[in-house]
Amino acid sequence: MSTAVLRDLAAEIFEVNPDEITEGAAFYEDLGIDSVQKVEFVVRIERQLGVRLTDEEAAGLQDFGDTLAVLRDRGISVGP
Amino acid sequence: MPPVDGWMVVRGLGLRLPGVADVAELARLVDGAPLPPAPVRRFEAPETDLGPLDRRTHAPVPPRLPAAVAGRGLRVLPPESLLALAAAADADAAPAGEPPDPWLATSLVDPVEAGPAAVLWASSTAGLAEYGTICVEAATLDPGLSNPSIGPASAFNGPAATVSIRLGLDGPNETTTGGTTAGLSALVEAARLLGDGAAARALVGGSATVSRWSLAGLADEYVAAEGAACLAVSPYRDGEPGIRLGRFRRTSLDPSDLAAQCRALVRAARPAGSGRVAGPPAGAPSDRRAPERAAPVGGTPAGPVGTIVSTVDTELAEALADDGTRPVWHLESSLGDFGAAGGLLAAACAVAYCASAPAPTSLLALAIEPSGNAAILEVSSWGAPTSSSGWWGERSRPVGASGSRT
Amino acid sequence: MVVSGVGAVSGAGLGADALWTAVTERRVLTGPVTRFDMSRYPARCGAEIPAGAVADLDAMVPGHASLAARFLAVAALEALRHAGVPERSRAHRLGVFAGTVMATRPILDQGIGAGRLDVSGRAWAQPDTLLGTLREVVTVTGPTVLFAPGCAAGNSAIAAGARAVAAGEVDVAVCGGVSELSLEILAMFTSLRALAVDTVRPFDVNRRGTIPGEGAGVLVLERADRVAARGGRPLARLLACAAAADAHNPTQPHPDGNGLVSTIHGCLDRARLTSDDVDWVCAHGTGTQASDGIEARAVAKALAGRRRPVVSSIKGQFGHAEGAAAALEAIVAVHALAADLVPGNVTLIEPDPACGGIDLVEPTGRRAPVGVVLSQAFGFGGGVSTVLLGKDDHAAG
Numbered sequence: 056m057s058t059a060v061l062r063d064l065a066a067e068i069f070e071v072n073p074d075e076i077t078e079g080a081a082f083y084e085d086l087g088i089d090s091v092q093k094v095e096f097v098v099r100i101e102r103q104l105g106v107r108l109t110d111e112e113a114a115g116l117q118d119f120g121d122t123l124a125v126l127r128d129r130g131i132s133v134g135p
Numbered sequence: 136m137p138p139v140d141g142w143m144v145v146r147g148l149g150l151r152l153p154g155v156a157d158v159a160e161l162a163r164l165v166d167g168a169p170l171p172p173a174p175v176r177r178f179e180a181p182e183t184d185l186g187p188l189d190r191r192t193h194a195p196v197p198p199r200l201p202a203a204v205a206g207r208g209l210r211v212l213p214p215e216s217l218l219a220l221a222a223a224a225d226a227d228a229a230p231a232g233e234p235p236d237p238w239l240a241t242s243l244v245d246p247v248e249a250g251p252a253a254v255l256w257a258s259s260t261a262g263l264a265e266y267g268t269i270c271v272e273a274a275t276l277d278p279g280l281s282n283p284s285i286g287p288a289s290a291f292n293g294p295a296a297t298v299s300i301r302l303g304l305d306g307p308n309e310t311t312t313g314g315t316t317a318g319l320s321a322l323v324e325a326a327r328l329l330g331d332g333a334a335a336r337a338l339v340g341g342s343a344t345v346s347r348w349s350l351a352g353l354a355d356e357y358v359a360a361e362g363a364a365c366l367a368v369s370p371y372r373d374g375e376p377g378i379r380l381g382r383f384r385r386t387s388l389d390p391s392d393l394a395a396q397c398r399a400l401v402r403a404a405r406p407a408g409s410g411r412v413a414g415p416p417a418g419a420p421s422d423r424r425a426p427e428r429a430a431p432v433g434g435t436p437a438g439p440v441g442t443i444v445s446t447v448d449t450e451l452a453e454a455l456a457d458d459g460t461r462p463v464w465h466l467e468s469s470l471g472d473f474g475a476a477g478g479l480l481a482a483a484c485a486v487a488y489c490a491s492a493p494a495p496t497s498l499l500a501l502a503i504e505p506s507g508n509a510a511i512l513e514v515s516s517w518g519a520p521t522s523s524s525g526w527w528g529e530r531s532r533p534v535g536a537s538g539s540r541t
Numbered sequence: 542m543v544v545s546g547v548g549a550v551s552g553a554g555l556g557a558d559a560l561w562t563a564v565t566e567r568r569v570l571t572g573p574v575t576r577f578d579m580s581r582y583p584a585r586c587g588a589e590i591p592a593g594a595v596a597d598l599d600a601m602v603p604g605h606a607s608l609a610a611r612f613l614a615v616a617a618l619e620a621l622r623h624a625g626v627p628e629r630s631r632a633h634r635l636g637v638f639a640g641t642v643m644a645t646r647p648i649l650d651q652g653i654g655a656g657r658l659d660v661s662g663r664a665w666a667q668p669d670t671l672l673g674t675l676r677e678v679v680t681v682t683g684p685t686v687l688f689a690p691g692c693a694a695g696n697s698a699i700a701a702g703a704r705a706v707a708a709g710e711v712d713v714a715v716c717g718g719v720s721e722l723s724l725e726i727l728a729m730f731t732s733l734r735a736l737a738v739d740t741v742r743p744f745d746v747n748r749r750g751t752i753p754g755e756g757a758g759v760l761v762l763e764r765a766d767r768v769a770a771r772g773g774r775p776l777a778r779l780l781a782c783a784a785a786a787d788a789h790n791p792t793q794p795h796p797d798g799n800g801l802v803s804t805i806h807g808c809l810d811r812a813r814l815t816s817d818d819v820d821w822v823c824a825h826g827t828g829t830q831a832s833d834g835i836e837a838r839a840v841a842k843a844l845a846g847r848r849r850p851v852v853s854s855i856k857g858q859f860g861h862a863e864g865a866a867a868a869l870e871a872i873v874a875v876h877a878l879a880a881d882l883v884p885g886n887v888t889l890i891e892p893d894p895a896c897g898g899i900d901l902v903e904p905t906g907r908r909a910p911v912g913v914v915l916s917q918a919f920g921f922g923g924g925v926s927t928v929l930l931g932k933d934d935h936a937a938g
Contacts, residue, residue, distance in 0.1 A: 070207045090831070091792050094283045094733055095211075102280055110734055140708055183658040251785065251803075259668050266646045266725055267658075273728040274653045278582040286729025287792045287921045290642050291668070291689035296922030299786040305800065307784035308924035309697055312644060313669040313687035320686045327704040333784065333807070352666030385636075385684030385710065475668070504669065506676055508685045 056104060057134045058123065064103075065119060068096050078120030085118075096122075104131055140323065141330045142381035144240040145486055147367035149225030149340075151218045152470065153193030153360075158236075162491035165443065165464055165484050173358045173471070180347035182271050192345050192359040192471070201225065204301045211284040212297060215261045215344040218363040219294030220301050223254070223338045226365040227302060238490040238516065240369070240377035249369070250335030251306030255325045256295035257318040257341040258310065259474035264346040265289040294342050294363070306334040311475065314504035315445040316385070317341075318479030319512060322366070323383045329370045340365030341476025341483075353472045354447035360471030364483040376518030378489045380482065388507040394454035397503055401455070404499050404511050405438045439497040439513060443484050445477035446503040478502035478510060485514035494518060542703055543775035543933060545768045546624025546761040547872045548616035548717075552588040552754055552859050555597060556619060560758075560869065561876040564855060567887045567904060571741060571752045571860045577650070577724045584736035587722050588754030588860030605674045606664045607645040609721040612757035612865075614674035617715050620759040621679065625773050626713050628679045636683030636711035637675065638702040640694025640718040642864040642920070643726070644668035644687070650724040671719070683711040692825075692920025693784070694718050695758060695867030696928050700782035702762045712767060717759035718868030726753050726863070733792075735829055741861070743826030743854035743886060744833050744901050746893040751827040754860030758868030760875070765933075777875045780814070780913070780929040783807030787923035794832055794919060798839025801917060804927035805843035808915060812929050816846030819929075820909065821883045822899075823870045823916040826854025827861050834895045836917075841898025844915075853902040857888030867918035871928055874914040878932045883907040 059073075066073040069088045082088050097113045100106065104126070112125050126133050148158055154170050155161050164170060173191040198217035200209075201224045209217065266289040272281035292310040299308050307328055311317040318341040325337040342363035343349070353359055371379045382404065388396040441462035444452050452465035466473070466481050473480050478500070485498040497515035549556060552570030553563035563570060573579075574587040595608070602614045617637070621628045626635070645664050652659030664670040672685055684705070688697045695718025702714030730736045730753065737750040768775050785803040787795040794801070809815060822840055826833055837852070844850040855873055862869055877884060885906035892901045912932045919925040 068210075070210050089790055089793060091283055091287065091733065098280060098283055098732055102276075107279070113734060182656075183652075183660055185660050253784075254786070259666075263646070263666060266643070267649060269725045269728055270649045270653055271658050273650075273724060274656060274658045278579075278728065279731045279734075281728050281732045283729070283732040286725075286732060289646075289725065289729065290691060290921065291644070292691045292922045292924065293791075295690065296786075296791055296924065299788045299923060300791065303788050305786050305788040305803065307926075308690060308786035308922065309688060309701075309784070310690045311686060312641075312689045313672070313685070316684075317687065320684065324686070324701060324704070327701075327708060328784075331704070331707075348666060350666075351660075351663040352668075385686075387681045387683060387685065506669070506672070506685070508681075510684065 061133060062119065064099055065096055068092055068099065076119050078123065079118055081118050106131060140326045140381065140383050142371035142379045143326050143329060143368040144371040144375060145366055145378045145380065146240050146336065146369055147226035148483060148486055149222035149365040151196050151198065151222045152362040152364065153196050158487045158490055161484060161487040164469060165488045170469060178347040178350055180267060182275055185347055188347060188350055190350055190359050192361065196362050213262065213265055213288050213293055215258065215342050216293040216297040219256060219340055219342045220297050222363040222365040223298040223302060223340055226338055226367040238378055240375055252304040253306035253325060253328050253334035253337040254295045254298045254304050255309045255311065255321040255337060255339045256298065257312065257321045257475045257479050258291055258294055258343060259312050259352060260343045260349040261291050261293045262289045263348045267348040294340065298338060304338065313475055314508060315447065315475065315477030315502040316504055316508050316510040317475035318477055319482060319500065319502045319510035320385065321479060322380060322482055322512060323385060323510065325368060326383060336367065336369040338365055338367055339479065341473065341479030343473040343476050352474060356449060357467045358471030360473045364480055366483060366486060378486055378514065378516045380512055380514050382513040385510040388509050390505060390507040393451055393503065393507065397451065397455055398458055400509060400511055401442055401499060401501065404513060439499045442499040442501055443481045444501045444503065445481040447472060448503065448505060451503060482512065482514060489514055489516040542706060542762060542779045543765045543768055544760050544777045544779060544875055545763050545773060545775055546620040546626065547776065547875055548619030548623060548759045549756065549869060549872050550590060550612040550616050551756040551869055552590065554591055554594040555615065557872050560872060563858065564873055564884045565882065567885065569740065569858050569888060576722060579727065582731055584731065584738045586737065586739065586752045587727065588752060588862065589722055590755060602674050603677050606648050606662055607671060607721065609641065609645065609647065609719045610671050610674040612721065613639060613671065613717060613719040614678050616717060616757040616759040617675050617679055620715065620761045624761040625771060626761060631680060631682055633712040634683040635681055635713040635715065636702065636705050637672065637681050637685045638698040638705065638714055638716045639672065640688045640698035640864055640868065641671060642689060642692060642694055642720055643723055644671045644689060647721045647723040647725065653724050690924045691922040692863050693867060693918040693924050693926035694864045695871065696918045696926035697784065698868065699760060699871060699928050700784060700926060703779055703782055706762055706764060712763065714762040715759060716762055717757060718865045719757040720755050720862050720864035722753060722755040737828060740888050741828035741857045742888045742890065743824065743828045743857055744837060744893055744896045745889050746891045748828045748830060748833060751829050751856065752860040754862035756862045756865040756869060758865055758872045760868065760871055775933040777878050778931045778933045780931045781808040781811035782928050783811065784926045786925065789923055792921050794835045796835060798835045800923060800925035801836065801839045801919060802843040804917065804925050805915065808927050808929040814913060816844040817848065818913050819844060819850060819915050820911045821877060821914045822850050822852040823874050823914055824852050824854040825918050826856050828856060834893065837896035837899050849898060849900040851883060851902060852899040853884055853886045855884055857886060867916065867926065870916050871930065874916045874930045877911050877914055878930060881909065881911050883909055883911060
């Protein structure tokens with residue numbers, strides 16, 4: 056999966072433009088999503104990539120940069 | 136007889152129904168205008184042993200959300216919540232730039248100042264397809280992979296919650312479900328909340344959506360109905376012109392003798408010769424009575440001109456109509472089976488009809504379930520212009536002089 | 542307006558006495574779910590009606606595809622007999638006001654296996670059938686109203702029954718809430734990562750989520766003079782009910798608990814009481830991180846007075862029985878009033894400092910005069926419904 060596809064997925068679930076999904080834009084504070092939107096993002100990633108995130112990993116995702124980092128830590132290559 | 140709950144006055148009526156563009160069109164249907172036949176559509180629930188089912192039902196109703204309630208946060212809302220929201224938003228506010236219809240009461244000048252607004256909604260289908268989907272996902276996906284946005288929408292209260300959240304209404308929020316009386320019970324509960332001051336106004340609605348799942352809950356012989364209706368109501372103030380709802384009665388009838396007991400219920404709701412019950416309040420000018428409305432066939436001067444009944448028992452509806460004295464209009468035979476919303480739709484049809492006819496006009500809305508659970512109320516118009524073209528004057532074509540029989 | 546009888550089906554088994562005994566004995570009734578195969582789920586606990594109690598239903602009420610329908614019927618029978626109201630009489634106007642979250646939909650859960658969903662019958666799509674068993678064993682002469690407003694359902698039903706009695710619509714209001722354990726709900730909360738793995742710990746700093754439960758609670762409401770006329774003794778008075786909505790978010794309470802604050806004020810105003818008159822707050826307290834904190838702050842704000850409000854949640858013991866929760870909690874409140882015993886937060890180990898504005902009852906509970914209890918409920922969708930119960934001057938016990 057590419058970063059662009061992942062960003063589009065986040066944008067769809069968060070109901071914002073993809074260009075608002077910067078690596079440092081905080082999901083809650085900057086993008087104004089709620090916790091269900093965040094957990095839906097996690098589940099959609101899990102379903103598409105066949106990966107399972109722990110509760111701690113899921114809770115730790117504060118922004119898109121965190122998401123990329125967690126996936127890379129799991130050895131999932133996220134291209135540009 | 137128990138003490139009578141207070142009357143409510145109608146401040147708005149929002150509709151999202153197939154083939155019904157506005158309130159006037161709904162009134163024409165009640166008056167006998169035909170609805171285009173519903174096409175047969177196929178419904179499926181993949182990965183279940185519910186086989187595909189062909190069923191007469193109208194094309195899905197587009198929500199047409201008013202701009203004021205559109206926007207972010209609607210993505211995962213089920214269609215039924217969107218229909219409910221659209222109908223409620225219409226009921227809550229007259230279209231921008233247009234004066235309110237003359238039949239709508241306007242006593243609440245500033246509804247926000249008046250006090251809390253309650254939302255009461257009737258549905259038996261809200262959340263059902265979502266519930267089924269989560270069950271399928273629980274059967275076919277690993278635990279934790281079902282869509283977390285669907286689950287919270289799998290209960291019955293999605294419409295009432297959505298209306299409250301999107302319109303910012305923080306009064307009591309209730310959902311009724313079950314059979315067709317649930318829709319009338321939502322109105323009765325609203326009247327009580329208004330009566331004891333728990334709310335200053337209320338949006339009372341009902342909705343239904345069609346899916347392979349919901350078809351299992353409907354009677355087989357009717358069109359599977361989809362849509363929403365919502366009445367905005369507030370306490371009736373003496374002398375205020377408009378359309379009001381009241382004289383509620385809820386009871387259990389003996390299911391072994393429903394037809395006779397229903398007739399008795401209707402008779403009790405329209406005592407013969409009793410203009411006091413449904414007619415103008417004492418002191419109302421007698422010239423406000425429109426002669427052709429006030430003397431329906433076999434009727435008494437100011438009594439109800441007919442009954443709108445919601446029941447999935449066709450024989451019962453026919454038996455009521457055979458009583459002969461007043462027209463009976465059967466909701467399910469015309470618009471289809473709305474499940475728990477049926478009673479609310481019956482009341483909404485009665486309001487639409489009264490709005491189209493010269494005042495005073497009065498109709499009964501009745502809901503009966505096979506168990507015998509029944510509810511009835513009276514809808515009557517009051518203090519309108521005497522024009523034979525009804526409350527809408529030149530803005531809308533009037534309906535004819537009598538309700539149609541089914 | 543008085544409570545003249547109560548009946549319960551809970552994780553403690555059949556009967557309101559079993560419910561109260563479990564409270565006083567501080568039993569924790571959550572445990573591994575046996576009704577569904579949850580071996581692959583990360584959190585596998587529920588608060589089930591014991592299998593023996595389910596089997597006992599056969600001798601008490603007719604069969605039904607919905608367990609919830611049977612729970613409701615058996616609790617209603619118990620409550621009517623407790624009140625001394627004949628269940629087969631046409632001499633009074635008896636109405637039924639029932640609250641549920643999912644009604645009969647959990648029948649579908651029985652078809653969840655590996656692969657396609659097995660679906661049998663149609664009752665799961667017909668919420669009215671939830672009342673089928675009750676109608677077989679109780680003669681209903683007045684209205685039947687089924688509320689499904691989310692997890693405040695039980696209190697909504699109590700409030701509607703009270704309105705019907707006050708309006709003279711019924712002589713006897715059979716008010717209750719009911720729920721059966723749902724694998725759909727367990728699957729949903731698993732995806733939401735909101736389930737506790739072992740124990741529900743409301744208001745604890747280490748709370749990790751909730752655990753679904755099930756059951757039914759029924760309270761019979763009547764006018765006090767009607768109970769007195771047949772020589773009966775009221776169990777408690779229903780002082781006030783109030784409802785509101787957060788109008789905020791489908792799944793999250795308003796951060797200031799606006800709806801809850803409004804209902805607490807509404808109850809006190811209607812009953813002409815003040816914060817200091819409330820001896821116990823029977824909390825919603827589901828054990829989820831966000832909700833308990835908001836609730837604690839809202840209660841502290843709404844009941845600010847000479848002392849911090851005294852609060853506990855029984856969900857550490859019984860899980861979150863959803864449609865049944867509020868009704869079961871109202872029954873516990875009735876017992877607390879009669880026994881002058883404030884139930885404790887049985888699973889509480891380390892109170893959350895963020896909940897410092899309320900006086901969290903220690904696990905052992907407290908012997909203290911209990912004259913007024915506030916019992917609140919809220920849930921997904923933002924609906925809040927709260928009831929205020931008081932000791933009856935002539936109450937039993």
